[in-house]
Amino acid sequence: MKEPAGRSLKWQLIRRLLVLQSLILLLVLGILFIKGDLFAFRSTDRTIEALQHAIQRDATGQLQLRDTPELTSLRAAEPGLWFIIRDIKGLQISEGPVPAIFTRISETLFGIGQARFGSTVDGLAMDRPEARMRTVYTPAGEMQVMTGTESRAPPAIVALGLLLVFLKVGLPIMIVIALGILLATPLVVRGAVAGIAKAEKQAALIDIGQRGVRLETAGTPPEIASLIRAVNEALRRLDDGYERHQRFLADAAHELRTPIAILGTRVAALPHTPERVQLVADVARLTTLTEQLLDIERLQRDKVEFRPVSLLTLARRVVSDMAPLAFPAGYELDLTHSGPDIPVQGDEAALERAVTSLIQNAIDHGGGRGTIGVRISPGLVEISDEGPGIPPEERERIFEPFYRLRPRSRGTGLGLHLVRQIVELHGGRITADAGSTGGARLTIDLRTDTSLAAVAKAV
DSSP: OOOOOOOOHHHHHHHHHHHHHHHHHHHHHHHHHHHTSSSOSEEHHHHHHHHHHHEEEOTTSOEEEOOOHHHHHHHHHOTTOOEEEEETTSOEEEESOOOHHHHHHHHHOTTOSEEEEOSEETTEEOSOOOEEEEEEEETTEEEEEEEOOOEEOOHHHHHHHHHHHIIIIIHHHHHHHHHHHHHHHHHHHHHHTHHHHHHHHHHHTOBTTBTTOOOOOTTSOHHHHHHHHHHHHHHHHHHHHHHHHHHHHHHHHHHHHHHHHHHHHHHHTSOSOHHHHHHHHHHHHHHHHHHHHHHHHHHHHSOOOOEEEOHHHHHHHHHHHHHHHHTTTTOEEEEEEOSOOOOEEEOHHHHHHHHHHHHHHHHHHSTTOSEEEEEEETTEEEEEOSSSOOOGGGTTGGGSTTOOSSTTSSSOSOHHHHHHHHHHHTTOEEEEEEOTTSSEEEEEEOOOHHHHHHHHHHO
16 A cells, blocks of 8 residues: 655645744733733723713702713722813812822813823833823713723723734734745755755666665755765665675576586486476576576676677577477477668677577477567567467566466576566667467567667668
């Protein structure tokens, strides 16, 4: 099952920064709100409004206060409540411990819209009481109200004030922060992971045929550089293990050459029987596998200089060599060619053994009858048989090491894998499909731009 992809680092940073900065902003706003710097929990304005709604005149025109719910609540909540209310004629009503200084002020400053008398001047604390004076309009006429009592705002007003503070202050700041993060974070992340992107491109180029490649740590953050160093160390261990594996195969192939040659000599001396025919085929297969292992080791380790190779000449030689194995096994060999004989660049011995292995594979799996066709065209070698063929879903897997289409069949499952390695070392590819007669067809494609140009010129 495919594992889900991890989340983008950029969006993880954006989300976390937004959450963190939003929490910090809300915390700061909350502290300022609680301190009253953004919202007045207690205010003389609310006291004045409660008095404004309660003032009235009696039958004689004197000022009096109605016991409104707001005024009753204010008196109960503020034991030190004081105020002075005057009308334009100088009639007044007062209550509570009014400071003497404000009694004189209220008598002399009538007509002023509003004024605030504070205990600080330019931020310096003064030993004076505070008061607020404001002219209001009531059903009893124009009144001047002075008070120094601050009343607490009701919960609904506090909630509304909190919402307004958030909408007017918090939300705009959060929007600006979000836009800044959305614009800046991708740039920061891109710069921070530039080294990672370079390492990613280098990692994409790592191939079994290009060992020794290491990822660069230059320009990567220290936290990522340690991971890259660990990956490089893992690549080194893989290279070492692969080298040991290759040396083992090469050494084993060298050691097997002599015993297989001796075995072939002894089998050749046996009487001509069906068992001898089978043994000869088995020895030929072992010989080809051994030589292919040595070919691969030689092509990978040494810089072999490729030379022009005639595929038609090579195929004629292989067909001639394989005829003594094919005829007793019930097959006929048919070599055909089309187009000009354009040489390909390669190692002739390795390519010859690759074609030999394909014909041996056709002998083993072609059903023991019919014709094994060898068709040569510019840059192409096709080997076909009239056997049961290869199911479409298995046509790629047959080139895997030790894979056998039929588990009980003869062979090691290495032959086609080694053929593919040899072909790929020549820059070509090998494919499997159905032949014209319904059997299997394996095609070695060694065409290059140069060879195609040569074909066009020859035609």
